[in-house]
Amino acid sequence: MKSVEDIKAAIEAAVPSAKVAVIPNPAPSAQHSLLIDAQHAVSVAEFLRDDEDLALDYLSNATGIDYLDKEIAEKVKVTRQVPKLVDGVEQIVDETVEEARKRVEPGYFEVVYHLFSVAKKHGPVIIRMRTANRTDQVELPSLTPVWRSAEFQEREIFDLFGVVFKGHPDLRRILMWDEFKDHPMRRDYVEPDDFEYEPTPHDEVLKRAQEHRSREQGTEIRDQEEKVG
Amino acid sequence: MAVDQKLNIELGKQGVMVTTIQELYNWGRRSSIWPMQFGLACCAIEMIATTMARYDLARFGSEVFRPSPRQADLMIISGTVTKKMAPQVVRLYNQMAEPRYVIAMGACAISGGPFKQGYNVLKGIDRYIPVDVHIPGCPPRPEALIQAFMTLQKKIDEQHLTGEGRPRHLDQEAPGEFPVPDFGEHDLEPSSNPGTWTVPKIIQ
Numbered sequence: 181m182k183s184v185e186d187i188k189a190a191i192e193a194a195v196p197s198a199k200v201a202v203i204p205n206p207a208p209s210a211q212h213s214l215l216i217d218a219q220h221a222v223s224v225a226e227f228l229r230d231d232e233d234l235a236l237d238y239l240s241n242a243t244g245i246d247y248l249d250k251e252i253a254e255k256v257k258v259t260r261q262v263p264k265l266v267d268g269v270e271q272i273v274d275e276t277v278e279e280a281r282k283r284v285e286p287g288y289f290e291v292v293y294h295l296f297s298v299a300k301k302h303g304p305v306i307i308r309m310r311t312a313n314r315t316d317q318v319e320l321p322s323l324t325p326v327w328r329s330a331e332f333q334e335r336e337i338f339d340l341f342g343v344v345f346k347g348h349p350d351l352r353r354i355l356m357w358d359e360f361k362d363h364p365m366r367r368d369y370v371e372p373d374d375f376e377y378e379p380t381p382h383d384e385v386l387k388r389a390q391e392h393r394s395r396e397q398g399t400e401i402r403d404q405e406e407k408v409g
Numbered sequence: 410m411a412v413d414q415k416l417n418i419e420l421g422k423q424g425v426m427v428t429t430i431q432e433l434y435n436w437g438r439r440s441s442i443w444p445m446q447f448g449l450a451c452c453a454i455e456m457i458a459t460t461m462a463r464y465d466l467a468r469f470g471s472e473v474f475r476p477s478p479r480q481a482d483l484m485i486i487s488g489t490v491t492k493k494m495a496p497q498v499v500r501l502y503n504q505m506a507e508p509r510y511v512i513a514m515g516a517c518a519i520s521g522g523p524f525k526q527g528y529n530v531l532k533g534i535d536r537y538i539p540v541d542v543h544i545p546g547c548p549p550r551p552e553a554l555i556q557a558f559m560t561l562q563k564k565i566d567e568q569h570l571t572g573e574g575r576p577r578h579l580d581q582e583a584p585g586e587f588p589v590p591d592f593g594e595h596d597l598e599p600s601s602n603p604g605t606w607t608v609p610k611i612i613q
Binding site (some may be wrong): 355356357358359360361362364369371372374376377379383384388 | 458493528529592593594608609
């Protein structure tokens with residue numbers, strides 16, 4: 181099979197305006213992946229499926245990843261003009277100062293597709309797409325028209341991450357009920373306060389138990405405990 | 410009022426059978442518990458194994474798994490009850506005719522098991538319907554399910570038909586229908602039925 185760089189070149193030759201980037205995987209498996217832009221995703225996917233050398237006719241897996249907003253602290257060298265006394269005379273001198281700056285890199289949702297070729301017996305080729313942010317621009321093109329097996333998996337990504345797939349034939353929740361409002365696999369998902377009791381809470385559960393108890397301080401449950409005690 | 414056992418055997422030799430209505434009634438109830446044909450997860454595989462030739466649940470009068478809740482006496486909650494499935498389980502239980510019993514089979518059905526702190530799994534079916542026998546295990550072996558059947562039969566056998574602790578269908582005051590939870594925006598509403606379940610009190 182072609183290397184990712186060759187596939188990237190082939191895509192760029194076939195779909196001229198497509199933006200493709202290679203995301204290297206430093207692990208021993210070295211499964212490098214291709215980041216494709218949402219705008220040309222469908223035509224790139226059609227090329228990957230229909231190209232005679234690649235013939236990626238089977239989508240085995242689609243999944244989502246949540247990247248939170250990242251605050252990056254960095255030191256930047258800034259050159260400033262500072263008045264200074266040089267040999268008893270006041271002059272304006274260039275001075276290089278290190279300045280700590282913070283910037284926020286917006287988070288995004290990423291959708292990963294694993295492609296194989298049954299005809300050519302090769303794969304996987306991994307393609308990724310990213311949303312613009314994780315609040316209001318969470319739309320991505322659906323690849324269900326290209327690979328039918330994406331249908332349920334894209335519904336699952338929609339259900340658990342809240343990525344909206346444009347062009348999906350039947351985009352409904354698949355695991356949670358239709359009335360459910362949250363997206364449980366998002367990293368900022370807040371669970372309902374459904375802690376009941378745990379005989380020996382520890383770690384995460386202990387944290388939840390303490391939060392729950394502090395919320396219940398002075399309420400009827402405490403009164404009941406006093407009566408029992 | 411029980412009949413003296415030795416006297417009973419002696420009378421039996423003469424072709425006379427002496428019993429009480431309660432004994433006869435309970436014998437009938439416990440010897441023909443028909444379960445509902447209904448499985449939720451991997452515990453259902455053990456339940457199926459229990460009914461097959463090797464473990465042979467038919468020995469306990471429970472060989473007929475009924476595909477309709479109208480004809481079933483026993484609901485075996487065999488597996489994980491997800492929050493999406495819980496209203497359907499309660500609805501099926503409501504459709505069963507009295508007398509009806511519930512066995513919660515396996516760690517998930519009794520407490521949520523390994524999925525207890527998850528967002529989509531109920532922390533035990535006893536939050537919505539009354540459970541007669543709980544079986545721990547993941548999954549419980551067929552012997553454990555048979556043990557649960559025997560426990561249930563013993564429980565039925567020991568019930569008095571009048572007074573405190575009589576079967577629910579002989580009690581005018583007892584609830585016949587259990588409220589089906591609604592799908593809420595964040596969780597099931599209500600998250601438990603206070604009539605059947607309350608938070609255990611921790612005494613320190």
